[in-house]
Amino acid sequence: MLKTNRVGYWYGDAENKLFENVNLEFLKGRLYSIIGKSGSGKTTFLSLIAGLARPSEGSIEFNGRELSKIGLLNYRKKCVSMVFQSYNLFSYMSAIENILTAMSITGSKNAGNKKYVLEMLDQVGIDEASAKRRVSRLSGGQQQRVAIVRTMCCDAQLVVADEPTGNLDETSTKDVLSLLQKIAHEQQKCVILVTHELDVAKACDSVIELHQKKFEYV
Amino acid sequence: MNFVKRAFLNVKVKMGRSLLLFLVMSAILLFVLAGIIIQQAANSAVSSAKKSANATVTLAASREQAFKKVSRQSGTRPKLTLPSVSIATAKKIASSGYVKSYNISNSASVNASSFSAIETSSSSQQGPQGAGAQEQQSGDITLSGVSNTAQLTTFSSGGSKIVEGRGIKASDADTNNVTVEKQLAKENNLKVGSTISIKNTSKKVTKLKIIGIYKASSTENSGFGMMQNDPSNTIYSSVEKVNSIKGTSGKATSVTFTMNNPANAKKFIKSAKKQLSSSKFALTADDSTYRSILTPLNNVSSFANKIVWLVGIAGTIILALIVILMVRERRYEIGVLLSLGEKRWKVIAQFFSELLLIMAVSSIVALIGGKFLGNTVSNQLIQQTTSATSSLTVGSNQNQGPQAGGSGLSQGQANVGNANRKGIGQNKQLQSLDVNISLAAFLKLLGFGLFIILLATLLGTINVLLLEPRRILIS
Structure with a gap:
């Protein structure tokens, strides 16, 4: 589904590359985790495959087409969905409004279907009353579950998550991990997450470590 | 959305x-x-x-030009001769698109015959009266010929008002109709319909019929001679009547053109000057109201x-x-x-x-x-x-004094x-x-x-x- 061809990235000076010659392939229906030391470039790599920035060298292909040809805006809209450590929900909206807004922007086939959204939220343990509450009044675990449901409701085939369990307690971490596995295995999407938690990484189908500018399968 | x-x-x-x-x-x-x-x-x-703020342009003899042509002989006073404006030329100028209306004015100094003029004495008026013009202006009454009294600024501004009968109109041309001042009418027991007589400088008597009585502006000053200074001694008649009394024809002392738009006064003066072949005449704009x-x-x-x-x-x-x-x-x-x-x-x-x-x-x-x-x-x-x-x-008004x-x-x-x-x-x-x-x-x-x-x-x-x-x- 997603392939990186000799991808490299650096800030300013090409002598100080963050990583180089990255040749990876990510398949649909699988959950990948990327681990590595802080500052090694995990999040930067994730932002490249999420279409938030362009690689300094090399190319990224999605379903055989280069991202530059798809167009980053179009790619972000139709092909990829993101989950952030700090949830990144619209604080002035309710859970249901957050999801409906994302579905509307991405042009999801279920856009505007409130019933479908409520069902999805119910599956992750968020009842209707909580779904209609402003997200800033929900707990961190609930907010992250809303963020994950947002990616589930959008039709993107690739889900990238940056430290999705970073701010959560053990129970919520398990819930979130289980949801991500569900997205990969049941919805047959490709899920790539960046984490520094080994337990989370081990629960994934594949673990890739970024070490000394190189990505290696563990 | x-x-x-x-x-x-x-x-x-x-x-x-x-x-x-x-x-x-x-x-x-x-x-x-x-x-x-x-x-x-x-x-x-x-x-x-x-x-609303009428700007006017007055066509009259240029005093500056007249002074240049004054014949100066030793031992005699200089004699100033002011040319008259041709009514035909004035009408031609008035056909301009800038002109809303115009008023032809003429005046003659006459003496009251069948009635008495109002007498006024004012020490401040004695000085500046020019001796050179005394012969022409020795009468006690000013007969002011106008096309239409309503168009005179003294009437249009509300300073003077018709209190009985009516003012002079264009239809009064070649008639003996006149409008007299209220005070003059009261002192002489004159009413609308009364007939009065005046004498010109050649002692020729002319009968005039009163068709209206007006109340003069309290600040107005006609200012020919001693008694003529009193505004009550001004009688309005048609321009033609004044010309016949003076023995002239088709002439006027001044013509006042009222502008359609005060801002066009300068343009009008420029176009009117082209129609005036002589430099003996001056066109003076008065758009002070508009400017104020x-x-x-x-x-x-x-x-x-x-x-x-x-x-x-x-x-x-x-x-x-x-x-x-x-x-x-x-x-x-x-x-x-x-x-x-x-x-x-x-x-x-x-x-x-x-x-x-x-x-x-x-x-x-x-x-x-x-x-x-x-x-x-x-x-x-x-x-x-x-x-x-x-x-x-x-x-600026105070500064005008010495002039x-x-x-x-x-x-x-x-x-x-x-x-x-x-x-x-x-x-x-x-x-x-x-x-x-x-x-x-x-x-x-x-x-x-x-x-x-x-x-x-x-x-x-x-x-x-x-x-x-x-x-x-x-x-």
């Missing part, structure tokens, strides 16, 4: 910030609307001043214009700063929107819509308060500018002109502006408001939106 919904939700939920923006926006729009309506009121007052109204109005209009621009610029800066702070606070939200694939222009449109929603409510406040503020500010401005103009006028020398006929005419000018100035002094909120003013306000919020939004969001979504999210 997803961004409009997001904007509405944001404005609704973030009440504190919305209230702050509402207050700032209301203040901006209030002052902008006040400025716009004052400006419009001033402009409409200028155009109505153009219609125009000066404060222009000041008000200019001040209102400055208010609009200053508030507009300050408002844009203040709003842009608020939007910059708002964007900084919400850059993560922008990053998420961009990461979802939202177009940049739609993100800008969301911020714009938020300000637009607030502007809609603020416009109502501006509509309610704008008229009140506009009235208060304009009245204050009018009072200040008219008092400043009045001080200037008083100063009031000269002799005979022209001196008298100058005095009449000054009196009329003062009368008009006092009557038509600008008191207040008709400040009202028109649809055009409201649309202009909305246009201005839209421009301000668009500029503020662009200035506030541009630095963030130029960044890559990743950098926005990381920062």
Whole structure:
């Protein structure tokens, strides 16, 4: 589904590359985790495959087409969905409004279907009353579950998550991990997450470590 | 239209910030609307001043040119001969598109025969009377020939009024009809329909029929001879009658052209000069009334214009700063929107819509308060500018004193002109502006408001939106 061809990235000076010659392939229906030391470039790599920035060298292909040809805006809209450590929900909206807004922007086939959204939220343990509450009044675990449901409701085939369990307690971490596995295995999407938690990484189908500018399968 | 919904939700939920923006926006729009309506009121007052404040151009003999041709012989006084204006030429000039109406004037000094003139003694009038003109102007009555009394500035300004019968009209040409002053009529027991007799310088008696009685302006001064100084001794008749008494034909002392638009007086003079082959005549514009109204109005209009621009610029800066702070606070939200694939222009449109929603409510406040503020500010401005103009006028009138020398006929005419000018100035002094909120003013306000919020939004969001979504999210 997603392939990186000799991808490299650096800030300013090409002598100080963050990583180089990255040749990876990510398949649909699988959950990948990327681990590595802080500052090694995990999040930067994730932002490249999420279409938030362009690689300094090399190319990224999605379903055989280069991202530059798809167009980053179009790619972000139709092909990829993101989950952030700090949830990144619209604080002035309710859970249901957050999801409906994302579905509307991405042009999801279920856009505007409130019933479908409520069902999805119910599956992750968020009842209707909580779904209609402003997200800033929900707990961190609930907010992250809303963020994950947002990616589930959008039709993107690739889900990238940056430290999705970073701010959560053990129970919520398990819930979130289980949801991500569900997205990969049941919805047959490709899920790539960046984490520094080994337990989370081990629960994934594949673990890739970024070490000394190189990505290696563990 | 997803961004409009997001904007509405944001404005609704973030009440504190919305209230702050509402207050700032209301203040901006209030002052902008006040400025716009004052400006419009001033402009409409200028155009109505153009219609109502009559500017006149007088065609008369040029005294300057006449003095140049005075024959000076040793031991004799210089004799000034003033040429008469041809009525035919005056009518030709009056056919210009700049002229609304015209009035031909002629005058003759005659003696009362069947009645007595009003006698006045005033020590201040003895000095400047020119001895050179005494022979011609020895009568006690001024017979003033006019085309239409209603067009005389002394009547149109309300200084003099017809109190019985009617004034002289164009249809009175070649008749013996006259209009006499109330005081003269009272002293001589004259009524409308009475007949009076006058004698010209050749002692020829002419009978005149009174068709109207007028009350003279209290400040008017006809000023030929001693008794002629009394305004009551002026009798109005047709120009033709004065010519027949003087033994002339088709001549006039002066012709006064009233302009359609006071601003065109100079253009008219230029075109009229081309039709006057001789340099013996002068065309003098009197648009002092128009100018006295125009000066404060222009000041008000200019001040209102400055208010609009200053508030507009300050408002844009203040709003842009608020939007910059708002964007900084919400850059993560922008990053998420961009990461979802939202177009940049739609993100800008969301911020714009938020300000637009607030502007809609603020416009109502501006509509309610704008008229009140506009009235208060304009009245204050009018009072200040008219008092400043009045001080200037008083100063310049005082300075005219020493120039009031000269002799005979022209001196008298100058005095009449000054009196009329003062009368008009006092009557038509600008008191207040008709400040009202028109649809055009409201649309202009909305246009201005839209421009301000668009500029503020662009200035506030541009630095963030130029960044890559990743950098926005990381920062």
